[in-house]
Amino acid sequence: xxxxxxxxxxxxxxxxMAIMAGCxxxxxxxxxxxxxxxxxEQSAKKLEGxxxxxxxxxxxxxxxxxxxxxxKMYPQVDIQREAAGSRDCAKKITDLGIKADILASAxxxxxxxxxxxxxxxxxxxxxxxxxxxxxxxxxxxxxxxKTDNWQEVLLRDGVNxxxxxxxxxxxxxxxxxxxxxxxxxxxxxxxxxxLVDQCPPRNIRPKETDLLALVESGALDYLFIYRSVAEQHxxxxxxxxxxxxxxxxxxxxxxxxxxxxxxxxxPGEVITQIGTPIVYGVTMVKDAPxxxxxxxxxxxLLSKDKGLKVMEESGQPVPETIKVEGEEKLPxxxxxxxxx
Numbered sequence: 001x002x003x004x005x006x007x008x009x010x011x012x013x014x015x016x017m018a019i020m021a022g023c024x025x026x027x028x029x030x031x032x033x034x035x036x037x038x039x040x041e042q043s044a045k046k047l048e049g050x051x052x053x054x055x056x057x058x059x060x061x062x063x064x065x066x067x068x069x070x071x072k073m074y075p076q077v078d079i080q081r082e083a084a085g086s087r088d089c090a091k092k093i094t095d096l097g098i099k100a101d102i103l104a105s106a107x108x109x110x111x112x113x114x115x116x117x118x119x120x121x122x123x124x125x126x127x128x129x130x131x132x133x134x135x136x137x138x139x140x141x142x143x144x145x146k147t148d149n150w151q152e153v154l155l156r157d158g159v160n161x162x163x164x165x166x167x168x169x170x171x172x173x174x175x176x177x178x179x180x181x182x183x184x185x186x187x188x189x190x191x192x193x194x195l196v197d198q199c200p201p202r203n204i205r206p207k208e209t210d211l212l213a214l215v216e217s218g219a220l221d222y223l224f225i226y227r228s229v230a231e232q233h234x235x236x237x238x239x240x241x242x243x244x245x246x247x248x249x250x251x252x253x254x255x256x257x258x259x260x261x262x263x264x265x266x267p268g269e270v271i272t273q274i275g276t277p278i279v280y281g282v283t284m285v286k287d288a289p290x291x292x293x294x295x296x297x298x299x300x301l302l303s304k305d306k307g308l309k310v311m312e313e314s315g316q317p318v319p320e321t322i323k324v325e326g327e328e329k330l331p332x333x334x335x336x337x338x339x340x
Contacts, residue, residue, distance in 0.1 A: 048076035051293045052099065054089040055081060056106035056280070057209035058129070058171065058225075061232040062314040063104070066307055070300055077293055085169030085207040087262070090114040093285060094265065100285050101294040106226070107170035108281025112325065113271060120283040122326035124302060124338070127280035128317040130247020131171070131178050132237040133161075134230040138218025142236075145222075150238050151182055154222060155194055161222040162203030162211050166273075167263045171208040174246055175224035177258035177275045181244045184257065226278070231315035249277045279319075284331075299337050 055063055060083045067079040084092070086105035092098040094114055103120070105111055111123045133150055135142050145153040154161050163175035176196070183191040203220060205211050212233060214220035227247070230237040242248035246255055258275035265271075282301065288294045301307035308318045322338045324330050330338075 046076065047074045047293050047296055049078070049290045049293055051077055051079045051101050051290055051297060053079060053081045053102045053104065053297075054092060054098070054100045055083055055102075055104040056086045056089070057083045057169070057207040058106050058229050059083070059104055059280070060209065061229075062311050062316060065310050065314065066301065069306075069310070070297060073300075074293075074296070079297075083207070083209070085164060085172070086110045087114065087170070088168045088206060093119055099287070099289050101288040101290055102282065102284055102297065104280065104282040105170070106278075106280055107174075108279050108325075109273070109276070110170065111281045111283050114265060115283065115285075116326065119286055121286065121329035122324055123281045123283050124298075124330075124334075125279050125281055125323045125325070126302060126308065126318060127311050128247065128249075128319060129226045129228055129278040129280070130239075130245040131174055131224055131278070132227045132230055132239055132245070134215060134223045134225045134235050134237045135221060136215050136218060136235060139215075139221040141221075145238055147239055147241065150240070151186060151188065151191055151195070155198060159222070160203060160220050161199060161224070162205070162214070162220050163199070163224040164208040164211070165204055165206050166260055168206045169208060170273075171224070171226060172204070173260040173262055173273045174275075174278065176260045177255070177273075178224065178240065178244055178246060180258040180260075181246075181255065181275070182240070185241060185243050228314060228316040246275065246278050252277055281325075295331060295333060298331075298334055302334060302337050304340065 053063065063081055067081060071077055071079055086107055087110055089103055089105065090110050091114065093100055093103065103111065103115065108123055108125050111120060116123065140159050141153050141156065153159065164172035166172035166176060179192045179195045183189065208223065208225045209229065211220060211223050215223045227237065239245070242251055243254055255275035255277060260273045261270050262273055263270065284294050284298060302322060311318050324338065
């Protein structure tokens with residue numbers, strides 16, 4: 001009997017040691033490896049805290065998806081996003097002193113004009129788009145409007161169309177640029193002025209997404225908006241020629257003919273926006289309160305199999321190669337991601 005008891009105790013001792021050894025195998029040098037990093041690898045790094053992101057309204061859908069995925073990867077991180085016109089986003093940092101970590105703009109030149117060099121060092125050009133004319137089942141003449149007659153339909157009696165505020169949102173001044181380019185393309189002198197005159201102030205809002213509900217309800221017939229936003233909301237739209245829609249990099253020289261004046265950094269200052277292909281930019285703010293988390297999110301965003309994949313799945317094209325202005329100041333960790 002005593003011998004049997006000793007044998008049982010010996011077996012229990014061996015099992016206990018095996019279990020302890022197994023637990024130890026799940027950690028290396030005492031570091032927990034259960035939290036995945038942005039590149040998909042197991043990471044010993046534990047990220048936590050608040051991450052504040054200011055971004056263009058047109059990025060709301062893909063950034064919402066990224067927020068959920070990133071917070072799932074890092075449960076101790078709380079991403080707080082605020083969508084607004086890209087220029088308004090930048091001015092919240094420069095004029096209102098809001099402490100943000102990351103700014104993503106629908107026009108990369110906003111970062112160049114308003115943030116660099118005082119508030120940011122570099123600017124990653126990470127997405128493309130084009131302007132379209134969105135409508136709904138309630139829109140007047142929806143069965144007649146098409147690529148070669150949209151300007152004539154918009155100018156008919158009783159038709160309401162709109163765009164975002166050029167001083168707050170790049171989509172606003174891009175809509176005006178499209179009208180200028182359309183005047184040349186369709187060879188209709190005076191078209192730009194007619195379109196401006198028949199678009200009342202009530203049809204102009206701070207950002208293009210503010211007008212979505214008006215189109216969906218029928219209060220607004222047509223809206224100049226990014227193609228990605230129309231597709232994300234499953235709304236019908238009219239495409240415009242590449243010479244007009246600001247979406248073709250091969251038309252860059254032609255787009256330069258369009259110019260729109262907007263407010264500058266200081267009261268009374270004017271910045272002349274010059275037509276360029278639609279390219280989005282993103283940067284980390286110099287005095288970002290949570291630099292560690294901001295850097296990890298940027299690695300995630302600029303990874304082809306992570307953030308950039310989400311962008312494409314949301315109907316937003318991304319370039320083959322990420323160009324960075326101020327690349328010499330880009331953190332080495334991001335250079336490694338972009339170089340892959």
